[in-house]
Amino acid sequence: MLASILTAVWVVAAGSMLVWGLDYYLLPIPQRAYSSLAPLFAPEGLVGHGLGIVGTAMILVGVVGYGARKRVRLLSRFGALKHWLQVHIFLCTLGPFFVLLHTTFKFGGLVSIAFWSMTIVVASGVFGRYVYVRIPKTLNGRFLDLDAITAQMEALGTQIATRTGLKTAELEMDVALPGAPPTGLLGALGHALAQDMAQRRHARRMRRLLRDHDVPPALRRPILDLAAERHKLRQQTLLLRPFQRLFRYWHVVHLPLAVVMFLVLGVHVVVAVLFGYTWIF
Numbered sequence: 231m232l233a234s235i236l237t238a239v240w241v242v243a244a245g246s247m248l249v250w251g252l253d254y255y256l257l258p259i260p261q262r263a264y265s266s267l268a269p270l271f272a273p274e275g276l277v278g279h280g281l282g283i284v285g286t287a288m289i290l291v292g293v294v295g296y297g298a299r300k301r302v303r304l305l306s307r308f309g310a311l312k313h314w315l316q317v318h319i320f321l322c323t324l325g326p327f328f329v330l331l332h333t334t335f336k337f338g339g340l341v342s343i344a345f346w347s348m349t350i351v352v353a354s355g356v357f358g359r360y361v362y363v364r365i366p367k368t369l370n371g372r373f374l375d376l377d378a379i380t381a382q383m384e385a386l387g388t389q390i391a392t393r394t395g396l397k398t399a400e401l402e403m404d405v406a407l408p409g410a411p412p413t414g415l416l417g418a419l420g421h422a423l424a425q426d427m428a429q430r431r432h433a434r435r436m437r438r439l440l441r442d443h444d445v446p447p448a449l450r451r452p453i454l455d456l457a458a459e460r461h462k463l464r465q466q467t468l469l470l471r472p473f474q475r476l477f478r479y480w481h482v483v484h485l486p487l488a489v490v491m492f493l494v495l496g497v498h499v500v501v502a503v504l505f506g507y508t509w510i511f
């Protein structure tokens with residue numbers, strides 16, 4: 231639900247700002263200075279400068295907000311960590327998009343280091359999220375160990391068996407994994423991608439199994455959800471170790487580059503202010 235709202239806001243906000251300044255961004259660079267649109271959309275123009283400031287503020291709020299939620303115990307009462315991560319991703323993709331419009335697609339000078347660090351941080355974020363959501367954790371983001379995951383899987387299996395009358399062995403057959411467990415980080419990534427593609431096949435087989443065992447139609451939807459959850463956990467146990475390792479390595483890119491971005495950005499802002507660019511205040 232939150233994800234859909236954020237996606238809709240993202241598309242409308244990014245789309246309208248892009249369309250608004252498009253005529254300016256499409257002008258060849260030498261002609262831009264003479265355009266009547268420059269006072270609005272140039273990097274130091276009213277809208278262009280505003281996009282730089284608002285975009286940067288969004289990134290700051292996205293990073294500080296998520297970091298605070300993770301570390302400040304008092305904040306754990308305000309929503310699940312996963313929703314804060316969704317907001318982190320929303321702010322830290324829309325913010326960079328606004329910054330991109332602020333640069334008017336010209337990336338020169340020292341500040342281009344901030345721009346490219348930002349771009350790599352965003353791209354690495356997409357990869358990091360892929361890995362992160364595949365590591366089972368508590369509502370507060372603590373990674374679960376193998377015993378806890380196995381216990382959850384067994385509880386789900388028992389629940390399905392009691393509600394449908396299916397034997398655990400029948401369920402086991404249904405979730406049997408193709409191939410051997412992955413070895414190495416690349417093998418684990420390949421395995422995760424293959425699992426993603428096999429998800430529908432598993433749901434189809436499960437539906438057939440429920441039909442063949444005359445499980446009442448009204449019960450099938452909730453059982454399918456439970457089975458999907460159990461299947462996901464089962465697959466994740468195989469990826470647990472390599473993905474936890476991958477996630478540790480990933481932090482080595484995402485975090486330091488964010489720091490580089492903020493440092494160079496600091497210089498850029500100081501220089502801009504020294505040159506007398508002060509936006510609306």
Ligand code: HEM
Nearest residue numbers: 273274282283286329333336337338341344345499502507
């Ligand atoms: C991650 C954030 C930011 C990045 C990557 C960025 C990047 C850039 C780039 C590449 C340009 C040069 C465009 C050209 O060659 O014409 C530029 C210009 C400018 N930026 Fe930013 N910017 C950021 C944030 C900000 C912020 C927060 C301010 C507010 C003080 C700001 C103020 C300016 C101004 C006034 C200019 C035009 C004058 C100049 O070129 O120095 N920028 N920015």
Ligand code: HEM
Nearest residue numbers: 289293297319322323348351352355356358359362485488
């Ligand atoms: C300029 C953009 C971004 C910056 C500066 C940024 C910065 C950061 C920082 C500093 C952290 C560490 C938070 C902490 O532990 O306190 C973090 C975590 C994270 N970010 Fe980003 N991020 C950006 C964009 C993204 C994007 C676009 C995504 C995903 C599509 C993403 C996904 C994540 C994930 C999955 C975590 C790890 C969560 C965890 O360890 O609890 N980030 N980010």
